[in-house]
Amino acid sequence: MKVCVVGAGPCGLTTIKQLLDEGHEVVCFDKNPSSGGIWLREGDDGSTMKAYDSLMLTISMKLMAYSDFPFQGGRVFYSRREYFEYLQEYATTFGLHDHIRFGHEVTDIVRKPASWTVTVQHDGVETIEDFDAVAVCSGPFKTPHRDIPGLENFTGEIVHSAEYRDNERFRGKKVLVVGMAESGADIVREVGDVADECTLAIRSYTYLLPRIFNGTRTTDNGTVRSHHHEMLDRSSHYPFALDTIWGRSPIAKAVFGVVSVVLGVLTTALGAARVYRDKLIPSMRAPQPELNPMREAVDPPKLDIGTEHNDANFEMIRTWNRRSHPDGSWAQRGIFCKNVSFIPHLVSGRITLNDAGISSSDGNTVTFGDSTSAEFDTIVLCTGFTKEELSIGDLQVKDANVRNLYKHFLHPEHQGTAAFIGFVRPFSGGIPICAEMQARYFARVLSGKLTPPADLDERIGREKEWEEHWTELSPRHTEAIPSQVLYLDALAREIGCLVPMSMMLRNPKLFIQLWFGSFNQACYRIVGPHNRGKAALDDLYSEIVDNRREMAWRMSTLRFLPTDVHPEHMM
Template structure:
């Protein structure tokens, strides 16, 4: 049977990509959104709403604009490289308007149940139950794309003695702004992006901030080598290729050296327990400075809470703690899928082919979008995931047998453990993953072909940043502006910060190499004496 009607759950960045990709392929999407607006995680609201993601007022993006845009919809030229959530939310609105997506979205509509139709084995259809204004509605769809995100359900690790703690404690999703913590002693538990952001922000008003970490983490700045955006320097095909061909010991050594180039992590108590793990680093421009100023103190894992104090694993204790914020991340849950084993088909772990498709389904008509995590940005990732999933729905992409899909999942799991250590999220290497999806649908740029037909572009594709536009250069979904966008990406990046005409720095002659050559005879002479 032909897939025509598609249900999309959620209107965040993934749901909008899904809706747009469906329209692009001539399908009929209906997107259900429980809140009254698009944007998902990026929609800032004062009050934490049940069942939706929540951000604090000062959240900025961790990926720069050239690396995180929808591949056929670059950010306006005047936008900064990293932007405040309100600016990103405006961009998301512009995207929805530009591709006329809003009329396909049903707001204030909660998906309460998704289950297989009785004749699923033959037709692969789903029954979707929704609720709006207390009224229930049932509809049948040919396919379902789940885009409900994974920053909704707080992961609340139980710490011994927390019930005796007299101060106030809550999960970071309830944190909005720092003012009410003025003059307080605050402990933040968890060294992820949120934990570090919140600790740094509180350090401006709190009497003291303690930041507790179980396993440490690499901390990177958004402003990387020579002041370029970190991801435009780090996420390149050349680097990925190098990482894959070098002996593991060499690539590990280079990785640690690279991560330690600004400051030695061990001197700041931040060094990860597993140094060579490629687990996502934290992006924070201010943390080392705040630690240096003594306003943030790094502590080990919490052993137990007492009435007003906290005991740490290394035996130290901290008295008079007023507030504890648990920045301990999130777990994912799909309460609306009647049979959750469809997604968690093994050991209660998310088991998905290519990180998208439940492998055990008789008909491949369900896709989970946006659950993988990598160094790359989420928007280009979900855009490509949607394009791949729709090709599968249309039967234009034949899938291997269930056992082959499970083998592929196991092999990826093994690689994930090797490179990222044990982590529950579906961590993966951005470029390798994107290329895998792109080549499956015929959208991966062929470097060899480009070397012959467009050598300048080939060099930019290999050595330049692996920006989203690369995945709209060829094949289905090709965008005519992609080539130009790649050639002008650095101009847009520099224009954002070159806001004052400044003289260029003199070239660094005599360079160190020249000086070295000049001084070599002198050194040899001294050694001989």
């Protein structure tokens, strides 16, 4: 088929690649002069959404890479420029730029009985072209959310985080930062470095998760398939909505459970033997790295950028997270902030916290919900983006809610010829691999090799209810999914690239690695279409299962939580 792809950021690039793998003709339109989306920085781009100068990924490159172009190395966090260079290398390796028309902006998409008509603007000239299918990959970061109640009468400078590049414009000023997500955590820290006064205003507490634990490992090392099943399937009474390794057969699930217990006991015993061996023979211990995953010195141990692993920072994180669930319990019900680099400024007092929300403003004075007030020169809005531009022309998403699409991407009304790829946000995990798997599915639907379920509407409704249950603390974020692992496994099962249960039962090493090991998307290139075979297996086995890993991660994370929280309810 002839397929139109809108946008050449990380999601658009992998969509082009997966469509080409299935033999489709692809034309991608991007209004920028080159690929990369928000990671591309060129010229005077201060008024558009772009990654800021000092940005570091909150997910390690192992999980931010594509499964067909894996990251060759350990779990480290890349900078903005490093990740942009990775995207360029991906595009160059597979010749993706040959299929992109840069400087072209899609302005309208019209549905015809058997095709899609796409209108494009380029250098002031409008052109129209017909396609068999359309994939919108332009991402949700378009229109900054600036309409904040209470700030209507503020006469000082108001800047949205989309425009933030560095902290120089805030030097010596009194700054109010409103809202906080992962980028907000960086921004409030950097503003706090240079401002005369910096106040962080929030209405609720987002659960904090450090990027590093035990000083040397990335926290996403603790993303373990068995753990996600434990949280969202086995330990919950809420009906599980996704198909998984054993499908929906209770017998297969029981068999799988028995084998997992046997192999789990064996793995634990072997791990205990390694611990005993290391105590007896110190020379057998793995050497201590000099740098942590943020590439800062290991000593003193750190939790994040410049955030020492000390009691004061720990207690501040625990206090914050306790407030994120004021009923005293904790469950995975809201988006995480995988960035605690602002915590030292809270501890030292460089940042003042106000959690009462904003009540009103008058001139340069802002009054908070607790009736306190203060004067500010500048307000920085870390308040996210609206969803008003999600649809284009006839390609509409009901209620601007991607949960009304199948698996967040496949439109149920256009016979599999329309997709919104990349409009998904895992609580913990990378968006690019989600986009890649969505694109693989879409490409095979267009090839006629994959037929979406007949009960599409029923499945959309069931999965929407399940996601809303597990994301009820983040109701505005309809793109959020509680588990990247379970979501990707469900997609992989339909694509045909999920390692079958029978293969796992025949190969205990593979079973242990997939079930108890750190999640690695190489698992979706072992079998099925366009697999990498042994190369994918080698990548998977490059991170040897260490049963101490999950326990250390659990115990480390437990210190951030209220003392009455049971470990089985942890992320």
